[in-house]
Amino acid sequence: MSKLDQFIDKCKHHHLKITPQRIVIFKSLMNSKEHPSAEMIHKKVKKEFPSISLDTVCRTLTIFTEIGIVHTAEGHGDPKRFDPNLEPHHHFYCLGCGRLTDFYSETLDQVKIPDEIKQRFNIVHKRLVLNGYCEKCIKK
Amino acid sequence: MSKLDQFIDKCKHHHLKITPQRIVIFKSLMNSKEHPSAEMIHKKVKKEFPSISLDTVCRTLTIFTEIGIVHTAEGHGDPKRFDPNLEPHHHFYCLGCGRLTDFYSETLDQVKIPDEIKQRFNIVHKRLVLNGYCEKCIKK
DNA sequence: ATGTTTGCAAATAGTTTGCATCCAG
DNA sequence: CTGGATGCAAACTATTTGCAAACAT
Secondary structure, three states: OOOHHHHHHHHHHHOOOHHHHHHHHHHHHHHOOOOOOHHHHHHHHHHHHOOHHHHHHHHHHHHHHHOOOEEEOOOOOOOOEEEOOOOOOEEEEOOOOEEEEEEEOOOHHHHOOOOHHHHEEEEEEEEEEEEEEEEEHHOO | OOOHHHHHHHHHHHHOOOOOOHHHHHHHHHHHHOEEHHHHHHHHHHHHHHOHHHHHHHHHHHHHHHHOOEEEOOOOOOOEEEEEEOOOOOEEOOOOOEEEEOOOOHHHHHHOOOOOHHOOOOOEEEEEEEEOOHHHHHHH
């Protein structure tokens, strides 16, 4: 079963209509090796589907995230947040309400970063980031 | 030496003037147990310093981030980014240019999440996130 | 047929920039 | 005094929402 067929099944399962816009956005995502923004996707799909609007791309990406076709990377679109806690710690980010919760774990603080990465980049800060839903948002 | 004195030293070291606005923002950050946005800080400091503008808060927070007084949390203010790569992987985020780089490590994939966190939250996704500077941005 | 989806336009949100004034050093 | 910092206004970027028309089922 092709990826596209799997995608169509998933849409049907969630009672989503299979529109040409959704298909073209899906294909673009599957060909992407990057971490595209809505606007980057829009530019790419416009070549194949010139009449598509940026809004449709935004909406479709939100839906795709909800049904697990893509994930969001760091940068959730909400305002920039600052962290005055300079102690080593880790974050849980609630996908429902956006709340960030700190947690601590010496084991996690000590996880090794692959040498290849240490060599290529100047690392200022490391942190385990969990995405999910907090108690309040599970209930809804 | 108090935190405030350390802060003043740090400012001097970076040739930054000690203005009442900067002091009041610094104090507000030190009292914060959260991950405030610029606007949240602005609301808080306005009580103590009513004439302060949101721009000053934004600018000051940017400066504070540069000199290491605060970190940025996930959510860097740039556009929302999507990740079509659903394989377990980790991210390096360049603080200079915003580029996200994937990397893989089975050891990291298997890091244990503290039970306390697993119980409190419904975790969809976990990822190690590194912040730092890529080759290109180091040169600048 | 009918209810979802689309595209447009307008609204909203958050941040940045230019510039004149002000103030810390 | 003097250059950096501030506050205001405007510009800018990214996203969301309301609505009529279009389309998938």
